Amino acid sequence: MTVRSAVYDQVKTIAEEQKKSLPPLTDELRLLESGLDSLCIAVLIANLDDELKISPFDADDVEIPVTLGDLVRIYEHAATTVA
Amino acid sequence: MPQQPSPDRRSLASLTLAAPQGRSISDDRNNVALNDLRGGSCFAGVSLDHFRGRSILLATAAQLPTVLAAIELDGVARRILLCTPDLAPHLSDVVAGAEVDVVVSDQPDPHLASLGRLLINVYSSVVSKGLPEIVRDVETEWVLFTSGTTGRPKMVAHSLTSLSGPLDDGVAVASGAVWSTFYDIRRYGGLQILLRALIGGGSMVLSNPLETVSDFLARLAAVGITHISGTPSHWRRALMSPLAGAITPAYVRLSGEVADQAILDRLHSRYPAASIAHAFASTEAGVGFDVRDGLAGFPASFLPHPNNNPAIEMRIEENTLRIRSSRTAKGYLGGELPASGGFIDTADIVMQHGDRYYFMGRKEGVINVGGQKVYPEEVEAVINRHPDVQIARVWPRKNPITGAVVAADLVLRLQPADSFEVIRADLLKTCRQTMAPYKVPATWRQVDKIEMTVSGKVQRA
Numbered sequence: 328m329t330v331r332s333a334v335y336d337q338v339k340t341i342a343e344e345q346k347k348s349l350p351p352l353t354d355e356l357r358l359l360e361s362g363l364d365s366l367c368i369a370v371l372i373a374n375l376d377d378e379l380k381i382s383p384f385d386a387d388d389v390e391i392p393v394t395l396g397d398l399v400r401i402y403e404h405a406a407t408t409v410a
Numbered sequence: 411m412p413q414q415p416s417p418d419r420r421s422l423a424s425l426t427l428a429a430p431q432g433r434s435i436s437d438d439r440n441n442v443a444l445n446d447l448r449g450g451s452c453f454a455g456v457s458l459d460h461f462r463g464r465s466i467l468l469a470t471a472a473q474l475p476t477v478l479a480a481i482e483l484d485g486v487a488r489r490i491l492l493c494t495p496d497l498a499p500h501l502s503d504v505v506a507g508a509e510v511d512v513v514v515s516d517q518p519d520p521h522l523a524s525l526g527r528l529l530i531n532v533y534s535s536v537v538s539k540g541l542p543e544i545v546r547d548v549e550t551e552w553v554l555f556t557s558g559t560t561g562r563p564k565m566v567a568h569s570l571t572s573l574s575g576p577l578d579d580g581v582a583v584a585s586g587a588v589w590s591t592f593y594d595i596r597r598y599g600g601l602q603i604l605l606r607a608l609i610g611g612g613s614m615v616l617s618n619p620l621e622t623v624s625d626f627l628a629r630l631a632a633v634g635i636t637h638i639s640g641t642p643s644h645w646r647r648a649l650m651s652p653l654a655g656a657i658t659p660a661y662v663r664l665s666g667e668v669a670d671q672a673i674l675d676r677l678h679s680r681y682p683a684a685s686i687a688h689a690f691a692s693t694e695a696g697v698g699f700d701v702r703d704g705l706a707g708f709p710a711s712f713l714p715h716p717n718n719n720p721a722i723e724m725r726i727e728e729n730t731l732r733i734r735s736s737r738t739a740k741g742y743l744g745g746e747l748p749a750s751g752g753f754i755d756t757a758d759i760v761m762q763h764g765d766r767y768y769f770m771g772r773k774e775g776v777i778n779v780g781g782q783k784v785y786p787e788e789v790e791a792v793i794n795r796h797p798d799v800q801i802a803r804v805w806p807r808k809n810p811i812t813g814a815v816v817a818a819d820l821v822l823r824l825q826p827a828d829s830f831e832v833i834r835a836d837l838l839k840t841c842r843q844t845m846a847p848y849k850v851p852a853t854w855r856q857v858d859k860i861e862m863t864v865s866g867k868v869q870r871a
Contacts, residue, residue: 345847365780369811370852377853384810391810 330403333378338363338395341371354396361395381405421485421546422570423447426608432586435608437474437616438629440534444613449543450536452478458486458544460530464511465489467504467527473595473616475516475532477604484570485546491553491565492596496864500562501525508553508565508743553743554598556693565743566693574605575696575721575737587612588633592626592640592648594619597865598693599665603639612637619864624653631656639663641866642673646801649676650824658683663700665689667867668769670791671706678704690769694747695754696737698722706791707760707768723753730773731756759785775870777804779848780812786870789849792841793818798826798833803860803868807853817853821860830856 335352338361342349347362358368376382383389383405392398430444452475466487468476476492483490491508498521504510505525512528523529552573555563589607593600595616607614615633617626627648630638638659640648645664648654662677662684669688677686690698699716701708714723722735732753741747748755759770771785786804793802800821806814826833834854841850861869
């Protein structure tokens with residue numbers, strides 16, 4: 328499974344668990360307009376850290392993701408660095 | 411000619427040894443008959459005049475020698491400090507801050523020798539006999555150390571009166587009672603039990619942290635323990651032992667941490683004949699009250715006077731419990747207690763639901779999830795109700811969006827009915843039904859054990 332599909336799947340899982348409805352997922356989708364509140368996004372990141380076994384946000388210089396694509400790139404970048 | 415003891419001051423020795431027959435203090439290696447303490451000493455060839463009017467650091471490895479020394483020195487020394495082994499790194503500061511004259515130890519210890527004070531050895535048995543009765547008329551200050559999680563431990567000054575003052579906890583203390591505690595008796599919760607045993611006419615069985623829980627329970631079973639105390643963490647661990655059923659106490663007491671409904675129910679089902687009480691006490695505030703109805707929290711009618719006891723007054727300010735009583739400490743050595751109008755701020759958060767107050771946790775332990783407060787204990791109380799959960803620890807997991815999210819570590823019971831995945835799904839469902847979304851743990855981990863602090867509480871980072 329790619330990092331991208333892991334992120335997309337996790338967004339769907341969180342939305343389902345928290346009973347939020349999602350618009351079609353694209354890289355351009357702004358996270359705060361995705362229907363997920365900040366708590367959902369916080370949980371999303373905790374789950375992705377566990378699933379992908381990387382914690383990109385532990386570094387101080389990582390920017391807060393604005394779009395879903397940003398989130399994917401942050402994890403992809405961290406995965407490459409670890410590998 | 412020996413002076414007669416002052417009738418005004420009742421020393422621990424006179425209170426303890428009024429009726430010593432058939433009573434004892436024991437640990438895993440020694441058993442001391444109280445009868446032998448009359449005219450006896452656990453100091454070999456050392457006159458108690460070495461201690462008169464002086465400040466004494468009791469720094470023994472085992473608890474028993476400290477108990478014996480405290481009985482001998484109360485009323486003789488100006489100050490005794492009850493020091494637990496974990497304080498070793500702080501002893502230089504303690505010696506200076508408490509103006510220690512004499513250090514008492516039970517084993518050769520170069521570190522204690524290096525403190526530059528008179529070092530006197532004490533034994534776990536009566537080694538000198540036939541001694542004349544001595545005067546014990548000094549109002550000895552008893553110093554306990556707080557189990558602070560960070561920084562230097564604070565020295566809390568009590569008197570024998572504030573430590574053992576009249577208690578209204580409904581416990582019938584028949585002579586012949588055999589008391590014990592999972593606590594180290596050099597901590598406030600343990601010292602309460604020791605003093606109840608000594609002054610109330612009972613015997614005392616001491617714990618040893620190097621002993622397994624099962625060995626300790628076997629020892630308690632062998633002596634027919636009747637009254638026993640510990641923190642909820644101590645009890646959760648004890649209930650995991652196959653020997654938990656070997657003891658049949660008449661009285662079970664919890665203190666030191668929030669007693670949630672799950673642990674109260676489990677103790678009741680394990681010890682159906684026992685009277686089960688949870689107590690609120692702190693080293694600084696002293697004993698506040700006992701709750702005996704088997705329910706978590708305490709009745710709203712406990713404010714302002716718990717159990718209608720006029721000697722204790724409580725109020726709630728900024729959500730924390732404040733206590734004023736005759737059992738409150740005199741102060742810190744070199745500092746004031748955090749009190750206003752005589753009321754000590756316990757820093758324990760309480761919230762009212764219906765006609766009862768519930769403990770939510772410690773003020774400093776709060777988890778901040780995007781500005782919303784979560785008390786670990788309130789989430790743990792929900793998780794601990796699950797039949798397959800032995801003990802839970804809730805902690806803040808760092809998060810870039812909300813600062814932290816709630817995380818939960820679980821120790822499952824032996825042979826749980828379900829897999830961890832099923833249990834986690836169950837717990838998630840329960841949590842979502844009963845609490846706000848930000849309180850629901852985002853992360854769940856199964857762990858082998860949850861560390862306990864030296865004072866018997868869940869270790870929190």
